[in-house]
Amino acid sequence: MKMNFNKRDPVYTQVVRHFKERMATGMLEPGEEIPSRRELANQLKINPNTAQRAYKEMEEQGLIYTESNQPSKITTNEKILSSVREELITEAIDMFVSSIRSINVPLDEIIELITEKYEDESNE
Amino acid sequence: MNRYIKLVNFEISRFIKLYFVLIAITVISQVTGTIMISSQYVNSASEAIYQHGVSIEQFITERGLMSMFQVTASLWFLGPIALCIAALIFYTFFIWYRDWFAKNTFIYRLLMLPTARINIYLAKATSIFLLVLGLVALQLFLIPLLSTILKWIVPVDLRLDMSVTELIDSFFYLQIILPQSFVEFLIYYGIGFMVVFIVFTAILFERSFRLKGILLGGVYGILSIAIFTMPFFIFIDYLYPIELLAVETVLGLIVAAMSIWVSHYLLTKKVMV
Amino acid sequence: MIEIKEITKKFGRKKVLNGVSFTAEKGEITCIIGVNGVGKTTILNAIMNLTPVNSGQILINGEKIHKGSYENVTFIPDAMTMLPQMTISQAMEFMQDFYNTWNQKRASEILGFFKLKESDRISELSKGNKAKVNLLLGLAMDVDFILMDEPFSGIDIFSREQIAEVFTSHLIEDRGVIITTHEIGDIEHLIDKVVLLDQGVVLKEFNSEEMRETEGKSVVDVMREVFKA
Incomplete structure (x- = not known):
């Protein structure tokens, strides 16, 4: 597992997000240790206390669970898993929309461009 | 094993190579000297007697009998002793400064040992003490050996055999290095070690206060010596020698104890890496 | 906990520490950052009673330092603390001889971790390897606190990476660590607490993760603000 951190956001939230991304893409499977x-x-x-904090946060959000004296595992709760996916998509789209809005592009053109770009990258 | 003993062991092991070199120089020089001086004497005797027809009695009157005295008065014998003394005096300072000034600063480690810091001081003092006594013992062992060598080389008619006691009595320097009585031994070596304690404390003054410490160390040294020699200025006319000895013993112990106490204070409260 | 209370230290007329106070908790990595000056090292020396302070107080777990404290706090200075003629194994023997809290098992583990050879003589080691030996001698003790003076300065990048790895490993466990540095660089995400020191004064003391969370500032951002002000 490798990741680049930005220096201004709390490290633990970056770790949580990193886990969410991997859960959403299926790189981390439900029930996986x-x-x-x-x-x-x-x-x-990263600092072990920060790692601890990230796990605590994930536990609170129900992303992971720990049975007594066992390594923690990714949740198998379908609801939470799908909400993670939704959350990431919504977040990405929000960001995209807010930055594209400032350029004032019509929606049709955007959708066309997105489709083109998406297919290009998938073919690569 | 307690940490003081470990420290003594460690301090001695740090000097042991140089110590063996000193021992080797002493043995080689003194043995070589004995052989050289004895052979020279025998050679000149045989030259005089067989080539110039001088009688043995006449030769002895002119040159005197060969004895250990000629050996011990020579540079061959005294040179290495002086070297050993100089080396140990130098080491009395170096045993401290090497820990601060070597490329790797061992003083950090010494001061961070989980033991009372005065043990460092006592271990260094004990090491000097043992190293000195070791050299004295070596000398006591070497003198009979040298006498034997002399006897092998010089025929009985030409030599004056001396016991170790006679030999030491005949020579002032040897009387101090190898005292004849236990009391004398205690006096000479007691004073010697008291001085080592004083020097150690002065060094710690310097290591605690640096430039200012040199001055403080100097004052401390003078004060200590003043306390110790005070009876000679004040009481000398009133005391019998045995009383003077008693007073000096007490003062010597006081000065040594004061050094240890002051050093303890400096080591725990003032010393700097 | 190590508590530094209002310590002041003068060298001659120069005040290198002027009423410095901060605390370092067990289980946290506290980093003293100062861009220049000698104050940082002096603080560590003062904690270990290697340099007497002129005023103020230092408490380790509520007590003033005493001989037993050296079994519980270990200091890894910037300089080698063993004799150059010793081999690594002799240096370890020395430690084992004198410290009850020396942990030989851990020492062997660290030796492997740093890829050091026991039979190597200290005087013949590279600068990076000397730093690693120094670290080994400190880390192999079962102590509550570890102090490190500039563990990353003057050594090659690979040694730095290896040393940084120590901070996230079980070698630090839940111990308290105080390190000094003049550049935060690669360790920004490794530390818990930051103490910014300049001209013998603590300008700011903060938790780096909290700072990111509440003010959205990196350690370097704060340094820029504080040191330039």
Whole structure:
């Protein structure tokens, strides 16, 4: 697991987001074991307390769960999994819309461009 | 094993190579000297007697009998002793400064040992003490050996055999290095080690206050010596020698104890890496 | 907890520490950052009683430092603390001889982690490897606190990476760490607490993650604000 952090957002929220992305794309499967906080800190080269905080946050959001004395696992709750996906999509679209709106492009043109771009990248 | 003993062991092991070199120089020089001086004497005797027809009695009257005295008065014998003394005096300072000024600053480690810091001081003092006594023991062992070598080389008619005691009595410097009585030993070496304590404390003054510390160390040294020699200026006319000895013993112990106490204070409160 | 309370230190007329106070908790990595000056090292030396302070107080778990504290706090200075003629294994023996909290098992593990050879003589090691030996001697003790003076300065990039890895590993466990540095660079995400020191004064003390969360500022952002002001 490798990731680049930006320096101004809290590291733990960046870690949570990173997990969400991987859950949404299926790289992390429901019920899959995740590394211990120590392992995660080591892999991401972040402070172990921050890794702990990220896991606590994910636990609170129901993204992961821990059965007694077992490694934590990705949730199998379908509802949460699909809401993660939705959340990421909504977030990305919000960002896209807000930045594209400032250029004042008609919706038709945008959709056309998006389709073109999407197909191009898929073919590569 | 307690940490003080470990430290003594460690300090000695740091000097051991140089120590063996000193021992080797002493043995080689003194043995070589004995052989050279004895052979020279025998050679000149045989030259005089066999080539110039001088009688043995006449030769002895002119040159005197060969004895250990000629050996011990020579540079061969005294040179290495002086070298050893100089080396140990130098090491009395170096045993501290090497920890600060070597490329790797070992003083950090010494001061961070989980033991009372005075143990560092005591271990260094003990090491000097043991190293000195070791050299004295070496000398005591070497003198009979040198006598034996002399006896092998010089025929009995030409030599004056001396016991170790006679030999030491015949020579002032040896009397100090190898005292004949236990009391004398305690006096000479007691004073010697008191001075080592004072020097150590002065060094710690310097290491604590740097430039200002040199001055403080100097004042401390003078004060200590003043306390110790005070009876010679004040009481000398009133005291019997044995009383003077008693007073000096007490003062010596006081000065040594004061050094240890002041050093303890400096090491725990003032010393700097 | 290590508590530094109002410590002041003068070298001659120069005040290098002028009423410095901060705390370092167990389980956290506290980083003293100063762009220049000698104050940072002096603080660590003062904690270990290697340099006496003129005033103020330092408490380790509520107590003033005493001989037993050295079994519980270990200091990794910028300079080698062992004799150059020693081999690494002799240096480790020395530590084992004198410290009850020396953990030989962990020492062997770190030796492997840093790829050091026990039979190597300290004087013959590269600068990076010397720093690693220094680190090894400190980290292999079962202590509550580890102090490190500029662990990243003057060594090659690969050694730096390896040393940085130590901070996220079990070698630090839940111990308290205080490190000094003059550049935050690659360790920004490794530390918990930041103490900004300049001209012998603590200008700001903050938790780096909290700073990102509440004010959206990186450590470098804060340094820029504080040091330039």
